[in-house]
Amino acid sequence: MDNTKPKVEEISSSNGTAPCLPLPPLPPNAIENFHAALSYLNPNTTTTPKEQPSITHAQSKSCIIMLMKILDNILNETSYNSKRRSIKVSNKTFYNKVGQYKGGLDFLKSCHFIEVT
Numbered sequence: 001m002d003n004t005k006p007k008v009e010e011i012s013s014s015n016g017t018a019p020c021l022p023l024p025p026l027p028p029n030a031i032e033n034f035h036a037a038l039s040y041l042n043p044n045t046t047t048t049p050k051e052q053p054s055i056t057h058a059q060s061k062s063c064i065i066m067l068m069k070i071l072d073n074i075l076n077e078t079s080y081n082s083k084r085r086s087i088k089v090s091n092k093t094f095y096n097k098v099g100q101y102k103g104g105l106d107f108l109k110s111c112h113f114i115e116v117t
Contacts, residue, residue, distance in 0.1 A: 034110040040103025055101060063104050066097045071111065086116075 027033075041064060043057050055063070074085065087108075089099050098104035109115070 030110060033106065037103045037106035037110050040106065041101060059097075059101075062097050063101055066094070067104060067107055070108070087113075089115075 041055065041060050043055050043060050070087065087094055089095065098108075105115075
């Protein structure tokens with residue numbers, strides 16, 4: 001296995017090489033983290049981080065649809081597929097729909113994705 005660092009940042013699922021194994025137990029604050037991630041994607045929220053651009057209803061909808069597609073692809077795969085288990089954060093489409101919003105990245109992390117640099 002090559003231990004060199006990838007040239008671009010990626011987010012990978014934490015159970016990448018063993019999709020049949022159970023996920024580790026959720027941390028005690030997992031539900032709060034999940035809720036906070038989704039609240040950042042709510043255009044009516046007042047808790048948007050200062051570094052995040054404001055989000056419109058259309059952007060929020062687009063972000064949530066893309067997040068659901070990512071999870072749906074993983075849940076519907078019949079065998080392990082590394083392409084579905086990692087996302088290049090530098091990908092323009094991903095960044096425009098999900099990556100620029102703290103809630104989008106936090107949502108993936110709350111679903112056991114990990115950031116790999």
